Amino acid sequence: MIIFGTRGYLYQLAVLTLVCGWCGNPAAHTLRKRVTKFTLFFVPLFPFSTKFATQCTFCGGEQQIPKEQADQLLAQHAASQQGNPYGQPQGQPGYAPNAQGQNPYQG
Numbered sequence: 412m413i414i415f416g417t418r419g420y421l422y423q424l425a426v427l428t429l430v431c432g433w434c435g436n437p438a439a440h441t442l443r444k445r446v447t448k449f450t451l452f453f454v455p456l457f458p459f460s461t462k463f464a465t466q467c468t469f470c471g472g473e474q475q476i477p478k479e480q481a482d483q484l485l486a487q488h489a490a491s492q493q494g495n496p497y498g499q500p501q502g503q504p505g506y507a508p509n510a511q512g513q514n515p516y517q518g
Contacts, residue, residue, distance in 0.1 A: 414451070415449070415451050416449075417448065417449060418448055419445060419446070419447050419448075420445070420446045420448065421445050422443065422445075422446070423442070423443055424443065424481070424485060425441075425442045425484070425485060425488045426439050426440070426442070427439070427440050427442060427465070427487075427488055428440070431469060431472060432472070432474055433470050433472030434467065434470040436469050438467050438468055438470075439468045439469075440467055440468065441465065441466050442463070442464075443463070443464050444461065444462075444463055446458045446460070446461050462475060463480075465484075
């Protein structure tokens with residue numbers, strides 16, 4: 412008896428601030444990659460479907476996007492994070508260690 416089937420994997424690639432096409436609010440959107448793989452005896456062998464989508468964290472609306480647009484959004488996200496090792500948007504308050512690598516907020 413041969414046991415085969417499919418299994419889906421969901422990867423969160425980035426969190427972006429975009430204007431939602433559903434609710435019209437500027438909100439955080441998660442960029443997700445959904446991969447469906449063929450399995451044989453519960454072992455994933457090869458992917459046969461890959462889809463990209465953005466989902467609004469405000470209203471929950473999801474929109475499928477092509478791979479080229481997902482690559483473009485990832486490149487824009489990477490460019491905005493370049494030179495900022497702490498992951499905070501430029502000009503936003505947040506934690507950053509001082510020159511000696513110590514936490515300035517600890518007493």
